[in-house]
Amino acid sequence: MGRVAVLLTGALVVHQLTVHAQAGERRIAVLPMEASRVEWLVGGEESELFSNPGRFALLDSLVVVADAREPAITALDVRTGRVVWRQAREGSGPGELRQPSFAAWHPRGVVIADNGTRRLLLYSTAGALLEETPVPGGLFVVGVCGLADGRVVIAHPPAGEFVSMVVELGSTRSRPLPDPLPTARLSLTERHVELTTVRTGGEATGCIAVRTVSDGVAYFGPDQPAITGGYIERRVQRKLIPPMEIRDTSQLPIQFAAGASVWRDRVVVQSGRSPGCRGVCLDLYDLRTLRYRQTIQLRGSLGVQVRSLAVGDGFMIVLGTRDGFPVVLRYPLQLP
Numbered sequence: 001m002g003r004v005a006v007l008l009t010g011a012l013v014v015h016q017l018t019v020h021a022q023a024g025e026r027r028i029a030v031l032p033m034e035a036s037r038v039e040w041l042v043g044g045e046e047s048e049l050f051s052n053p054g055r056f057a058l059l060d061s062l063v064v065v066a067d068a069r070e071p072a073i074t075a076l077d078v079r080t081g082r083v084v085w086r087q088a089r090e091g092s093g094p095g096e097l098r099q100p101s102f103a104a105w106h107p108r109g110v111v112i113a114d115n116g117t118r119r120l121l122l123y124s125t126a127g128a129l130l131e132e133t134p135v136p137g138g139l140f141v142v143g144v145c146g147l148a149d150g151r152v153v154i155a156h157p158p159a160g161e162f163v164s165m166v167v168e169l170g171s172t173r174s175r176p177l178p179d180p181l182p183t184a185r186l187s188l189t190e191r192h193v194e195l196t197t198v199r200t201g202g203e204a205t206g207c208i209a210v211r212t213v214s215d216g217v218a219y220f221g222p223d224q225p226a227i228t229g230g231y232i233e234r235r236v237q238r239k240l241i242p243p244m245e246i247r248d249t250s251q252l253p254i255q256f257a258a259g260a261s262v263w264r265d266r267v268v269v270q271s272g273r274s275p276g277c278r279g280v281c282l283d284l285y286d287l288r289t290l291r292y293r294q295t296i297q298l299r300g301s302l303g304v305q306v307r308s309l310a311v312g313d314g315f316m317i318v319l320g321t322r323d324g325f326p327v328v329l330r331y332p333l334q335l336p
Contacts, residue, residue, distance in 0.1 A: 062125060
C-alpha cells in the first residue's frame with residue numbers, strides 16, 4: 001500500500017452564511033472556503049494511494065473511493081482520513097478488479113460497480129468480499145444506488161425507454177426500470193443519469209437520479225412512483241456533436257450537474273458550469289417535493305480543484321486534485 005498523506009487540524013468552526021439577493025430565482029448564500037480549515041487530506045503528490053478516482057460513497061463511518069485506473073477500492077475513516085482497508089488485486093478472477101468505477105451504500109456494507117469485469121461486488125464495512133454478481137447483459141454502469149432490502153439499482157447508457165434496472169445481488173434476477181425523467185425529445189446523451197441512495201433515519205428509502213447534461217432530478221424507487229423536478233437554472237443545451245468532431249471546449253455539452261448527495265431532508269446538487277453561480281455551487285432541493293430552497297456558493301480556495309463532493313452532518317467530503325494529483329479531503333460545512 002502506498003504512502004498516505006494525512007493532515008489534521010483543530011476543532012470544527014462553522015462560518016456564518018450570508019444570504020444575498022440574486023437576479024432570477026436563485027437565492028445564494030456565500031460560504032467562505034479556507035485551505036487552513038481542512039480537517040484531513042489524503043493523497044497528493046507524495047502519495048501512491050490514488051491514480052484516477054472517479055466516484056466515492058459516504059457511509060456512516062467510511063469514505064469508500066473507487067479508483068478505476070489503480071485499480072483499487074480504498075476505505076477511509078470518515079473522522080480521521082486514515083486507511084481502514086484497501087482492495088487492489090488486479091485481474092478478472094474472484095475478488096479481483098479491473099475498473100472499479102462506482103461505489104454506493106448497501107445495508108450490508110458497500111457495493112462496487114467494476115466496469116472492467118462487468119460485475120457488482122459487495123463488501124462488508126470491514127472489507128470482506130460478500131457477493132459477486134454479473135451485471136445483467138454485461139451493461140456498462142454509470143450509477144449505483146443501494147436499497148434497504150439489499151437490491152441494487154444501476155444506471156446504464158440509455159436503451160430505448162430504459163436507463164436503469166434493479167438487480168438482486170447473488171442471483172440472476174433483474175428487471176428494467178423506466179426512465180424516472182422521461183422526455184422523448186432528449187438525445188441518448190442528454191438522458192444520461194447518475195444515482196444516489198436516499199437515506200433518512202438510517203434507512204434507505206429510494207434513489208435520487210440527476211441528469212448531468214440536461215435538466216432534471218427525480219426521487220424514485222423500483223416499487224414507488226417517481227417525484228420529479230427541474231433545476232433552478234434551466235439552460236438551453238448547445239447542439240450536441242459527436243466526440244470525435246469536438247475541436248474546443250465551446251463545443252462540449254453543457255454540464256447541468258456534477259453529481260448529487262442527500263443530507264437529511266434535502267437533495268444537494270453540485271451545479272455544473274453555470275452563468276448564474278460561478279465556481280462551486282450547491283443547489284438545495286426539498287427531498288419530498290424537489291422544490292428549490294437555496295444555493296450555497298463555496299467561495300475562496302481549498303487549494304484543490306473540486307471534482308465531486310458529498311455532504312454529511314457538519315462536514316463535506318471532497319474528491320479533487322491538487323497540483324494535478326488526486327486527493328480526498330474533509331472540510332467543515334453546516335448547511336442552513
